[in-house]
Amino acid sequence: MKKTLTLQLSPEEAYNPDSFKLAVLKASGLTSDTENAFARQTKRSIDARGRRVKVNVEAELFLNEKPGSLLDHFSEYPNVRTADPLIVVGAGPAGLFAALRAIELGIKPIVIERGKDVRTRRRDLAAINKEGIVNPDSNYCFGEGGAGTYSDGKLYTRSKKRGDIRRIMEILVAHGATEEILVDAHPHIGTNKLPVLVAKLRESILEAGGEILFETRVEDFILEGGELCGVVTQQGDQIKGLGVILATGHSARDIFHLLDRRKILVEAKPFALGVRIEHSQNLIDRIQYHCDLDRGPYLPASSYSLVQQTDFRGKQRGVFSFCMCPGGFIVPAATAPGELVVNGMSPSRRDSKFANSGMVVSVELEDLPEYQKYGSLAAMNFQADVEKKAWELGGKTQVAPAQRMVDFVNGKVSASLLDTSYQPGLKSVDMRDVLPGFISARLAMAFKAFGQKMKGYFTNDAQLIGVESRTSSPVRIPRDRETFEHPQIKRLYPCGEGAGYAGGIVSAAMDGERCAEKLIEAYAKSKV
Ligand code: FAD
DSSP states (O other), X not given: OXXXXXXXXXXXXXXXXXXXXXXXXXXXXXXXXXXXXXXXXXXXEEEOSSSSOEEEEEEEEEESSOOOXXXXXXXXXXXXXXXXXXXXXXXXXXXXXHHHHHHHTTOEEEEEOSSOOHHHHHHHHHHHHHHOOOBTTBSSSXXXXXXXXXXXXXXXXXXXXHHHXXXXXXXXXXXXXXXXXXXXXXXXXXXXXXXXXHHHHHHHHHHTXXXXXXXXXXXXXXXXXXXXXXXXXXXXXEEEOSOEEEOOOTTOHHHHHHHHHTTOOOEEOOEEEEEEEEEEHHHHHHHXXXXXSOOTTTSOOOOOOOEEEXXXXXXXXXXXXXXXXXXXXXXXXXXXXXXXOEEEEOOTTOOSSEEEEEEEEEEOGGGOGGGGGGGGGHHHHHHHHHHHHHXXXXXXXXXXXXXXXXXXXXXXXXXXXXXXXXXXXXXXXXXXXXXXXXHHHHHHHHHHHHHHHSTTOSSTTSEEEEEEOOSSOSEEOOOOTTTOOOSSSBTEEEOHHHHTSOOSHHHHHHHHHHHHHHHHHHHHXXXX
16 A cells, blocks of 8 residues: 655755654654554655755655656667767767767767766876866866766756656666756755766767767767768767767757857856855855754755846846855866866765855846957857966965955955965965956955845855856857757757756756757658
8 A cells, every 4th residue: 555645844854764754654644663564765855945944745645566767758768789870979968868868869979078088087186186187078077977977967957848857867867866866956966976876878879889989089070961971080080870879968068069060059158157156064054044053964065046136337146156155165176287177075974064056147148248259259268268367366376265255245365365275376365366357346245145145144254266157158159949959950950958958967867868859860861
């Protein structure tokens, strides 16, 4: 027998399995010694609005019956070794999920990735952190699993396509993520678990007969009469296929230059830029969970989401928190020497003593009049200039410029900086020298407002670390709304975050699946 319950539980009841089972039995009018009873959670969300934190849980109780699997959508992959090939450029979430979907549909993917496999990639991350050496093909953005591999692994998206989201989550669970990601309202995986999962996705592709080429950078396209027949790698190899899914991410500036040079239509796109803010996690917990000392043994590290409209010189722009990483670390996410970019990641337990979040300002193209001369690459060049400035003012290594929060608002260089999770280290500077004036002014307005929304947030016990500039792609590669094909170039499928159609791991994975479906649909039509 199965019974479904909606419960409001204490943190201990929600997060301690024994206490949870007791709470479910009690709510069902059963005693704690009831035999053959299994309880599980199917949905869980924290409600911290009141003085006491509660956890809303949807649960299932099974009596004399074992719970079935939570996976409805996942099935085995067919063998595609001898099938026609399509090309996927980039092994980020978009590329990997495009490849898996192609396999499901009976087509062989050839995935081409400039970076290294997840394990080998680790050494290059150590070199950035310890020696400040940035490998332009292997870093926090480039390599197997893409930008999402060494991240917090947050799996939420603003998309309302619940069925599609569930599919992605189930594929992740089938490849090693815990079933908790199907339950939590704000699921995440963690940087310690993501590489293992990414390696399993690779195994599925290879076992089914797909190919993955690492350390292979696409440098040119094979164009024949307005059709994209394949790509050319840095070794000069030509690889041809039914079509090309271009999923190279928001940091592949060489790909944007290539498209522009080959006169393939791309467009400048608004994006967002700012800094990362680091507080102690304990301070954020005390604000969010209204506790005096700490969050206690059961509650997860708390997060926040903030947004503020700001008016500067008569123009309204949003300032918002981005990719908040509770219990996490700030990492150097540059993709080339001579630039400084920060981002955040967290381990699965989110147990570092720091809370960090991007805090970024929306940048519209009209905010960049001096960059209009760069046409479709205007926003990208603006982004690159700010990153270069940060690198210069940090001391031309991966040491990042930083300033305490109240000092920044008051225009005062900090006499000392706080302890940080950012491994390469920090240098005290006036962040207004790093950031363009319109960004600094809006950030300062927003920080004060955030202090009103979250009492204690606006404090000199927090610091700004810059710059957070890779929030979304500064370039869009257009595509037809129906067919997903580029409007000028047949068989080119711009995909994922770099093309401007996703923002985050799950939405990139969903877009990868859609692109594979559209390409294969067009191929099937062309054969009849
Ligand atoms: P990418 O993941 O950027 O993948 C593109 C791939 O293409 C890369 O592997 C790259 O090496 C490859 N490539 C580029 N150029 C070429 C070329 N010329 N030839 C061959 N290969 C090429 N999102 C979340 O949802 N949750 C998070 O918690 C989160 N945390 C993040 C933390 C960090 C540190 C970073 C950097 C990003 C984080 N993100 C997070 C964002 C997320 O990673 C991206 O939204 C997502 O990875 C985009 O997927 P994608 O496949 O479109 O592109």
